[in-house]
Amino acid sequence: xxxxxxxxxxxxxxxxxxxxxxxxxxxxxxxxxxxxxxxxxxxxxxxxxxxxxxxxxxxxxxxxxxxxxxxxxxxxxxxxxxxxxxxxxxxxxxxxxxxxxxxxxxxxxxxxxxxxxxxxxxxxxxxxxxxxxxxxxxxxxxxxxxxxxxxxxxxxxxxxxxxxxxxxxxxxxxxxxxxxxxxxxxxxxxxxxxxxxxxxxxxxxxxxxxxxxxxxxxxxxxxxxxxxxxxxxxxxxxxxxxxxxxxxxxxxxxxxxxxxxxxxxxxx
Numbered sequence: 001x002x003x004x005x006x007x008x009x010x011x012x013x014x015x016x017x018x019x020x021x022x023x024x025x026x027x028x029x030x031x032x033x034x035x036x037x038x039x040x041x042x043x044x045x046x047x048x049x050x051x052x053x054x055x056x057x058x059x060x061x062x063x064x065x066x067x068x069x070x071x072x073x074x075x076x077x078x079x080x081x082x083x084x085x086x087x088x089x090x091x092x093x094x095x096x097x098x099x100x101x102x103x104x105x106x107x108x109x110x111x112x113x114x115x116x117x118x119x120x121x122x123x124x125x126x127x128x129x130x131x132x133x134x135x136x137x138x139x140x141x142x143x144x145x146x147x148x149x150x151x152x153x154x155x156x157x158x159x160x161x162x163x164x165x166x167x168x169x170x171x172x173x174x175x176x177x178x179x180x181x182x183x184x185x186x187x188x189x190x191x192x193x194x195x196x197x198x199x200x201x202x203x204x205x206x207x208x209x210x211x212x213x214x215x216x217x218x219x220x221x222x223x224x225x226x227x228x229x230x231x232x233x234x235x236x237x238x239x240x241x242x243x244x245x246x247x248x249x250x251x252x253x254x255x256x257x258x259x260x261x262x263x264x265x266x267x268x
Contacts, residue, residue, distance in 0.1 A: 010238030012037035015088040017080075017132055019071055019124070020098030022049030024197030025147055025232075028225035029095050030054075032233045034062030041084040041091070043069040044098070063088070071098045071124030081131040090139060093236040094132045096125040096146040096169075101199055104160040114161045121165040122172065129176060133185060140184035143236045146173045147228065148191040150251050166191070170247055177245030186244040188235045193251025195223040218253030 016033040020026035021042035027049075030040045034057045044050035047068040057064035065087045069080040084091055099121045102113040125146055136142025151159065152166035169189065176187035194213050196204055204210050204222075213222050231250050234240055249255060 007037055008239070009036050009233065011093075011233070011236070014038045014092040015041065015084065015090060016093040016095065016236065017041045017043060017084055017091050017128075018095040018097060019043045019069070019128055021053055021066075022046045023053075024199060025192065025195065025225045025228045026095070026097040027053045028229035029097065029232050030064065031057060032226065032229040033093070033095075033236075034060070034064060036233060036237075038093070039063040039088045040065075041080075041088065042066045043071075043080050045070045071127055072119045074127060077127045077131045084132070085135070090135050091132050092136070092142055094128060094142075094144050095232055095236070096128055096144065098124055099147070099199070101162055102160045103158055105158050106160075109160040117161040118165055118168075121162070122168045125169055126172060129172075129187075133180065136185045137180065137183050142185040143240075144173070144176060144180075144185065144187040145232045145235045146170075146187070146189050147232070148173075148189045148247065150191055150193045150249060150255060152189075152191055152247075153249075154255065173247070174245045181244050186240075188240070188243060188245065189247040190228055190231045190235065191247055191249045191251075192223060192228045193217070193249070193254045195225060195228060197225055216254065216257060217251070218257065221252065223250065223252060 016038045018026050018030045021030045022044035030042050030053055033040050042050045042054050042064060050066040054064040054066035067080045067083045070076040100117055102117045104113060129144055146169050148169040149166040151163040152170045156163045173187045173189045180187060214220055228250055231248055
């Protein structure tokens, strides 16, 4: 990690903050940024898992620090921003990734569950953008990458506020791009399709689910967190310096399969 000399992405020595970094896409993203020479601040409300991830990076020669942070708490986010600056200096990149899932149909989902998910998955992103974006705006440079989902554009039934929340993330990113772009700060989205993470692992424990999911993806596999992390690193890098307000769908082609479900006699 630290010994990497090919800094073609221009992220060497840059300070990157990753929320929800204790597992899944967040953990993979932190590792990928360290791999390209960035200094990484890992945030998670589960400090133990966050510290374990940071220790893995440090053991491999990277620069990383773990900070306990609850993205639904203003004071916690502000404290995390101060900790990031005191450890590594001005933040260059924010990866908004922390998220939860609260299943339920819209007919019966509780307003409490709806509100909790929105507070973490949407308002939490804004809290972090505001807290970590202030110095970026003051310096006239920086990059935000928000992890949304294929569910932002494809409704996911019985998932409560998840699809509406991810759609809100995509629009918030576009609005940030419009407002902050003139001041040198970019905002983009990565939207995963099917990914095997701690958040979705219970689904894969059911017999046959993995095989059925793999069968409907043109690439014939479910994504790994690293697949999403690598796209996030690119969007945060100098190689994407003119990409702003965009969403990259990382789904192995899943979104292109709609017509395969339409009966077409003579074509099967």
